[in-house]
Amino acid sequence: MAKIRGAVIIDQQRCKGCDLCVVACPTDVLQLQPKEVNDRGYHFAYTANPDACIGCASCAMVCPDACFTVYKITTE
Amino acid sequence: MTSEDIIKNGSVVYSRPRLLNERNTHYCPGCSHGVVHRILAELLDEMGLEDKAIGVAPVGCAVFAYNYIDVDWIEAAHGRAPAVATAANRLNPENVVFTYQGDGDLAAIGTAETIHAANRGENIVMIFINNAIYGMTGGQMAPTTLLGQKTATSPYGRRADINGFPIKMSDILAQLDGTCYVTRQAVHTPAAVRKAKKALRTAFENAIAKRGTSVVEFVSTCNSGWKLSPAKANEWMAANMFEKYPLGDLKSI
Numbered sequence A: 001m002a003k004i005r006g007a008v009i010i011d012q013q014r015c016k017g018c019d020l021c022v023v024a025c026p027t028d029v030l031q032l033q034p035k036e037v038n039d040r041g042y043h044f045a046y047t048a049n050p051d052a053c054i055g056c057a058s059c060a061m062v063c064p065d066a067c068f069t070v071y072k073i074t075t076e
Numbered sequence B: 001m002t003s004e005d006i007i008k009n010g011s012v013v014y015s016r017p018r019l020l021n022e023r024n025t026h027y028c029p030g031c032s033h034g035v036v037h038r039i040l041a042e043l044l045d046e047m048g049l050e051d052k053a054i055g056v057a058p059v060g061c062a063v064f065a066y067n068y069i070d071v072d073w074i075e076a077a078h079g080r081a082p083a084v085a086t087a088a089n090r091l092n093p094e095n096v097v098f099t100y101q102g103d104g105d106l107a108a109i110g111t112a113e114t115i116h117a118a119n120r121g122e123n124i125v126m127i128f129i130n131n132a133i134y135g136m137t138g139g140q141m142a143p144t145t146l147l148g149q150k151t152a153t154s155p156y157g158r159r160a161d162i163n164g165f166p167i168k169m170s171d172i173l174a175q176l177d178g179t180c181y182v183t184r185q186a187v188h189t190p191a192a193v194r195k196a197k198k199a200l201r202t203a204f205e206n207a208i209a210k211r212g213t214s215v216v217e218f219v220s221t222c223n224s225g226w227k228l229s230p231a232k233a234n235e236w237m238a239a240n241m242f243e244k245y246p247l248g249d250l251k252s253i
């Protein structure tokens, strides 16, 4: 059966750690770094559970800083 | 299949809009202004308006909007964006002119300019960011602040007897014969964002077709002014703001 898989690239230097993408992701792919910060001091978002991504772009829709590139592929 | 494989072999379903400049915005983390800027940049590109659009920036947190979206901009004095947009549009009817204004700008100091530009039916788009507060200056009460809402200048909550009532600008503007399209949107969920972008498109199509004034109100958050996290601010907005400012089209002709 065809299966949709997705992947995201996050611009982690641009990210402000607002958490909105984490809340919006339906499959709990995203988290904020608990300790590490970027150059501007923000706990940036990262893909804690990348295999669960379905490429729905919900994260990209709510990100105020346009940090996301979203990819999608259909596999057999 | 790893993420690397998907990135290598899959198709791009979303990427940063081309018309957003590289520089980071000064907006607080999670601010609605950022989301609206993003969909505006996407739309201006999709509609081929890169060289035709003229934005008029407000005074308020969006005062530097011209730094972020790569079209032509004019910076107006506080509240005067619709008057400046009127001139820009009348002198350059082949261009597509929009204002971008907060509630302090559009509904307080600029009330007269807003109402009269709309009443004249200027062929412009007014983008109205209603976050129910003066974000830029530190969270003072705005005309759109809800009854009971705490701000720096209503620390015990807004009171009708002292402060009057929250003003529903879009309802007022919808009554004017000069407006062709008045809608209230939000950007707190992926579905709302997609819908809001469609509304913005309708507004720009109206401006191109010279149908009159289009108003797109975004019921928005100011998480810093509201003293909530961005996610909690979205929840508070849905629970409290939408009752007074219900989403949907108020007028579409």
Ligand SMILES: Cc1ncc(C[n+]2csc(CCOP(=O)(O)OP(=O)(O)O)c2C)c(N)n1
Pocket: B059, B060, B061, B062, B078, B101, B102, B103, B104, B105, B106, B109, B129, B131, B133, B134, B135, B136, B137, B142, B222
């Ligand atoms: C003539 C004038 N009066 C007052 C101010 C102070 N001032 C700057 S921004 C602002 C209100 C901003 O609120 P809003 O329009 O809601 O924008 P937000 O920051 O919330 O997006 C005020 C009163 C000013 N800059 N110029």
Ligand code: SF4
Pocket: A006, A007, A008, A024, A025, A026, A027, A028, A029, A030, A052, A053, A054, A055, A056, A057, A058, A059, A060, A070
């Ligand atoms: S594309 Fe969808 S599933 Fe993948 S991280 Fe973004 S919101 Fe989550």
Ligand code: SF4
Pocket: A010, A014, A015, A016, A017, A018, A019, A020, A021, A022, A044, A045, A062, A063, A064, A065, A066, A067, A068, B030
């Ligand atoms: S929504 Fe954007 S800015 Fe906010 S945490 Fe996610 S990637 Fe960072």
Ligand code: SF4
Pocket: B026, B027, B028, B031, B032, B033, B061, B131, B135, B136, B221, B222, B223, B224, B225
């Ligand atoms: S003060 Fe409020 S409106 Fe201004 S950038 Fe911060 S969150 Fe946004």
Ligand SMILES: [Mg+2]
Pocket: B102, B103, B104, B129, B130, B131, B132, B133, B134, B135, B142
């Ligand atoms: Mg405001």
